[in-house]
Amino acid sequence: MVNNNINHHEYDEGNPGLFARIADDIQEKGFSINPFALPLGLSGSLLDRINTMGDDEFVHARIGREQLLMKNQFVRKNEICWITGETNADRDWLQWTGEMQTFLNRRLLLGLFSFESHYSHYAEGDFYKRHVDAHKGDANRVLSIVVYLNPEWLPESAGELVIYKNDSDQEGIKVTPGFGTVVVFLSEDFPHEVIATKRDRYAIAGWFRLNSSVLGRIDPPI
Ligand code: OGA
Numbered sequence: 001m002v003n004n005n006i007n008h009h010e011y012d013e014g015n016p017g018l019f020a021r022i023a024d025d026i027q028e029k030g031f032s033i034n035p036f037a038l039p040l041g042l043s044g045s046l047l048d049r050i051n052t053m054g055d056d057e058f059v060h061a062r063i064g065r066e067q068l069l070m071k072n073q074f075v076r077k078n079e080i081c082w083i084t085g086e087t088n089a090d091r092d093w094l095q096w097t098g099e100m101q102t103f104l105n106r107r108l109l110l111g112l113f114s115f116e117s118h119y120s121h122y123a124e125g126d127f128y129k130r131h132v133d134a135h136k137g138d139a140n141r142v143l144s145i146v147v148y149l150n151p152e153w154l155p156e157s158a159g160e161l162v163i164y165k166n167d168s169d170q171e172g173i174k175v176t177p178g179f180g181t182v183v184v185f186l187s188e189d190f191p192h193e194v195i196a197t198k199r200d201r202y203a204i205a206g207w208f209r210l211n212s213s214v215l216g217r218i219d220p221p222i
């Protein structure tokens, strides 16, 4: 179990500024890239959590409910661990994203209702080909967030996230997966990919969702 050593002063002071910048960016262009923006205490707890996680906590990622792992390996190769709030670090993360959800709902009236997220580990050579996190009309995943937990990332390690502005954009914007970088984007609107990494790469990926409950049932995470 990881000790919770968030510095509350910094935590309380930093978030409104960051959340406001994210809200403005989403409104203006639909995505927001914020290097070194995750509160330091939270970044440290999450890094400790990752460093003390057993290999058996990560499972191979799947895409969608029905697809076969064999097929997926051409699209996506990495491992994930869903965050359910088992440790202090996980709970701090869920608290922080909950505050962001409340802020964005007030500011942008997005109606975000729930949140799901997982740690991800890309080993050397792992990648995630160009994809979107939600399909138009599904009205489910609204906003994607990715935060990176890799101290001292060097350009030669590759592993960048590339965000494309639309379906025909082939150039994209490259984001280095450096420690504490926070990326947020509209899930339906931005195809993106992870370039094959040359070293271990750790991140959290999460999705704010609309209320998709049908007859009292809430969709489970994919
Ligand atoms: C994802 C994803 C991006 C990244 O998990 O859907 O696109 O940079 N992750 O890890």
Ligand code: MN
Pocket (backbone or CB within 6 Å): 131, 132, 133, 192
């Ligand atoms: Mn994605």
